[in-house]
Amino acid sequence: MKRPHLPDDHAKGVLHDVIWTAGPVVLIIAIISALVYWLVDPAPPRTITMSAGQPDSSFYVISKQYAAILARNGITLKVLPSDGSVQNLDRLLDPQQHVDLALVQGGIATKEQASKLVSLGSVSYVPLVVFYRGKGLELLSQLEGKRIAIGREGSGTRTLSLKLLAANGVYPGADTQLLPTDGLQAATQLVSNEADAVLLSGDSATRDLMLRLLRVPGISVMNFKEARAYTRLFPYLDDIELPPGILDLGRLIPPETVHLVSPMLELVARPSLHPALSDLLIEAAQEVHGTASLLQPAGQFPRAVAHEFPISEDASRYYRSGKSFLYRTLPFWLANIADRALVLLLPVAVLILPALRIVPWLYRWRVRSRIYRYYGALIAVERGAMKIVDETERRALLVELDYIEESLNTLKMPLAHVDALYVLREHIGFVRARLSEGRRRAGTTPLHDRAAESPR
Structure with missing residues (x-):
């Protein structure tokens, strides 16, 4: 028995229907997914800017170390020189400056300023050390009427010194003279009797400079015996100690424990800092500040201790659980792409579930609509048959019916819907x-009623 001829191109018709039915839905989902991918969780910038300090300062050196570490992951950190913490804070608060993060000493910001920024953690102590001529100085209030070097304009040392002196009732005027010098210049003034006391902090209070001053006869270091009171009155301060011999074990310098008050140096950023960059910066801070030093044991810094600036949510998450699995196992940029792709799962799932219902319905409607178009022409022929008056009209309707059937022979239908084709032929x-x-x-049911009764 000869096999019936089967069309070998029916799959092409099915593919065409699938493309035109599912294609627009897939395109809409792709567009929405792309918008979510780029707008909801944008890629981290490849270049960020950090305000540091003067080119010869520790702030600047630290920032350069951060830049070298971030460069390993393809991130460029631009380091801007500055006058210190005050200018760093001003740059972060000024949207025109386009500065992403900076090193800021505690005690600089007001509550309003601090609320607009976030901290990635405290990275080191910045103790205030008071050297003076003579002996027996126990209170800052005893400096009234003296010549006091409190740091250069715009420095964190000067801002903190003014606050602590004011708390002790010491203000410029009358016999009290506040000198805008720090570091070696201030120490030279003290040694040459051009100043009665100097308040040193940060780069000004290096180990070598403190040793040189304490070796000069007649110069002493003030012991903040009321350090705990300072920490209560100024929450951004900590009570730290210089143990005996920490500066020089052989000569036992200092000869006894010296209490100091110290703000924290914080890594401060704008709230818009990308979470992936936040992780990288904290990781860099661990490498730079995690070693032991004169004032801290190994591993003490960085740490998520909120003083003036709130700890960012991303930093809190990092300190609590570390880097995510993706960032621990994949290169930074590949992990970032995978992490952002996970953000798409929920919105894409929300879109796909309705699409799973809509697309089959659209596909069925598209396939069946071809049959329905034939029914329109067929009903017109049937109605014409009811009004025939002569043989010419009958032949014309038969020709039209032949045309419909010939056209039907070229119709491509998916096998799942071929039943509708055979019903149409009937x-x-x-x-x-x-x-x-x-x-x-007589009594024959009109075609349009039979079509309605026929199974689809």
């Missing part, structure tokens, strides 16, 4: 029989 046969008989059968 209805064509019904109309053809009516035309061939040349009369209306």
Whole structure:
């Protein structure tokens, strides 16, 4: 028995239907996914800017170390020189400066300023050390009427010194003279009797400079015996100690424990800092500040201790659980792409679930709509058959019916919907029989009613 000829291109028609039905839905999902990918969780910038300190300061050296570490992950850190913590803070608060982060000493910001920024953690102590001529100085209030070097304009040392002196009732004027010098210049003034006391902090209070001053006869270091009171009155201060011999074990310098008050140096950023960069910066801070030093044991810094600036949510998460699995196992940029892709899962799932219902319905409607178009022409022929008055009209309707059937022979239908095609052929046969008989059968159900009753 000869096999019936089967069309070998029906799959092409199915593919065409699938593309035109599912294509627009897939395109819409892709566009929405792209918007979520780039707007909701944008990629981290490849270049960020940090305000540091003067080119010869420790702030600047630290910032350069950060830059070298971030460069390993393809991030460029631009380091801007500055006058110190005050200017760093001003740059962070000024949107026109385009500065992303900076090193800021505690005690500089007001509550309003601090609320607009976030901290990635405290990275070191910045103790205030008071050297003076003579002996027996126990209170800052005893400096009233003296010549006091409190640091240069714009420095964190000067800002903190003014606050602590004011708390002790010491203000410029009358016999009290506040000198705008720090570091070696201030120490030279003290040694040459051009100043009675100097308040040193940060780069000004280096180990070598403190040793040189304490070796000069007649110069002493003030012991903040009321350091705990300072920490209560100024929450951004900590009570730290210089143990005996910490500066020089051989000569036992200092000869006894010296209490100091110290603000923290914090890594401060704008709230818009990308979470992935926050992790990288804290990781860099661990490498730079995690070693032991004169004032801290190894591993003490960085730490998430909120003083003036709130700890960012990203920093809190990092200190609590460390880097995510993706960032621990993959290179930074590959992990970032994978991490951002996870953000798409929820919105894409929300879009796909309705699409799973809509696309099959659209596909079925598209396939069946071809059949429905034939029914429109067929019903027109049937209605014409009801109004035939002569043989010419009958032949014209038969020609039209032949045309419909010939066109139907070229129609491509998916196998799952071919039943509708055979039902249509039955209805064509019904109309053809009516035309061939040349009369209306009594009680015959009109085609449009039969089409409604036929299974789809």
